[in-house]
Amino acid sequence: MSTKIGKALDFTPGSATRVVMNGTNIAVVRIGNDFYAINDTCSHGNVSLSEGHVWEDTKELECVKHGSAFSLETGCPNTLPATRPVTVYSVIVKGDEVFIEEPAQ
8 A cells, every 4th residue: 555745846856854654754765756765763763864864876864863874775774883774665656746655564
């Protein structure tokens, strides 16, 4: 099942935006015309990833608190201190509307 989270123009390229889907905070990142979505809470600490820095060249989102960079494609942390991945969500763009697919249970 997918949930509409906005229009493509609602998301600034090269930055992260927090959206809420069924009570879960999700960081949505736009790199060019590609969209990525990962759980918005750092697995190392209770910090919002959407407040972090987007590394477009490596497709990572860096936590502002301790600097762990999470892959936007796998959710795995590529730098310490985080060691546990965060959930990755599929993003679907239909026309100018953006949807997130809920992960399979």
